[in-house]
Amino acid sequence: MSKKVGIPRALIYYKFATMWETFFTQLGAIVVVSPETTKNVREVAIEIAPDEDCYSTKILHGHIMDLKDKVDYLFVPRFGSKHKTDMGCPKFIGLADVLRSLYPDLPKLIAPHYNVAKYGHTKFDFFKEVLKVGFVFTKNPFRIIKAMRKALKADKENKKKLIIDMETLHLWEQSAILLNIPPDEIKDEKTLKIALVGHTYVINDSFCSLDIRKKLQSYGADVITSEQMPRELIDEQLDKLENRLYFEFEREILGTIMYFLENGGVDGIIHLMIFSCGPDSLAGELANRFALKKQDIPLLQLVLDDLTAEAGMKTRIEAFVDMLRWRKEKHATHIPTLRVS
Ligand code: SF4
Secondary structure (H helix, E strand, O other), rough: OOOEEEEEOOOOHHHHHHHHHHHHHHHHOEEEOOOOOOHHHHHHHHHHOOOOOHHHHHHHHHHHHHOOOOOEEEEOEEEOOOOOOEEHHHHHHHHHHHHHHOOOOOOOEOOEEHHHHOOOHHHHHHHHHHHHOOOOOOOOOHHHHHHHHHHHHHHHHHHHHOEEEOHHHHHHHOOOOOOOOOOOOOOOOOOOOEEEEHHHHHHOOOOOOOOOHHHHHHOEEEEEEEHHHHHHHHHHHHOOOOOOOEEEHHHHHHHHHHHHHOOOOOOOOOOOOEOOOOEEEEEEHHHHHHHOOOOOOOOOEEEEOOOOOOHHHHHHHHHHHHHHHHHHHOOOOOOOOEEEE
């Protein structure tokens, strides 16, 4: 009988979903991904997760509880970094150990470790970890290698679709193309262009992000997200900092904000931050300082946690969009940065 592997729909699942799902399916495993975050998942998470965890990590605990009685294995990789200097969040590395110590009755954890920046892991180390994981499901190394190749290819194709190139970005900035289809009822109004910036696992979790992306589209805004931005442009922006920003995911966030503050091309920027996230506090503060120096593009920073009320957030977003629309019509400039939680 096929073995069932559970993958919590949280944190870096949103970065590597295609790759992981392809790999396990190719090995003949049944992949069970926990459902989208719901109020119930959040309530369980808040009840059991350590208080000091960030909101996004807490949510993962809720997904683990959803999966634990349905699967033979849980996949919780210890992903440190794939870059020689830049790091992921330290929470990703310790997560599997935290889960093991908090919940002794969990199914077996599959927790491969990969960390180029800290341990100098090479492609060969990656390959060894892949083989170790693969042997849980098959004894045939050639099948594992084939599964790995397919998974890497699927990941590459997925990123190719997700990340836009410079030419597409410039066309969008000049309002020559839209990245999303605007809702019918506001077709005739001028389309606003908004950059929605934040962690992949926040932007794509519609419950945790209070579905901001869809809300903005329903208000007639065409949205670009930080995960869609060309990588070379992000690196170019970050090279302008006096000191290197070592948090890999935060580079995507800050690089996007810096780019649009410097070059315009959008009517406004919304930065989704997570309560008690260390890397976010750093990137948020830097973004705030840049925005204060360059006030042509309004920046709204929203801090999300389990106490965030949807009605209050909706009012803030609507007010921001109204202000952007008014500003666009009046060609007004110099709107200060707003940070609300
Ligand atoms: S980067 Fe921030 S939000 Fe993400 S897991 Fe780490 S502390 Fe949490």
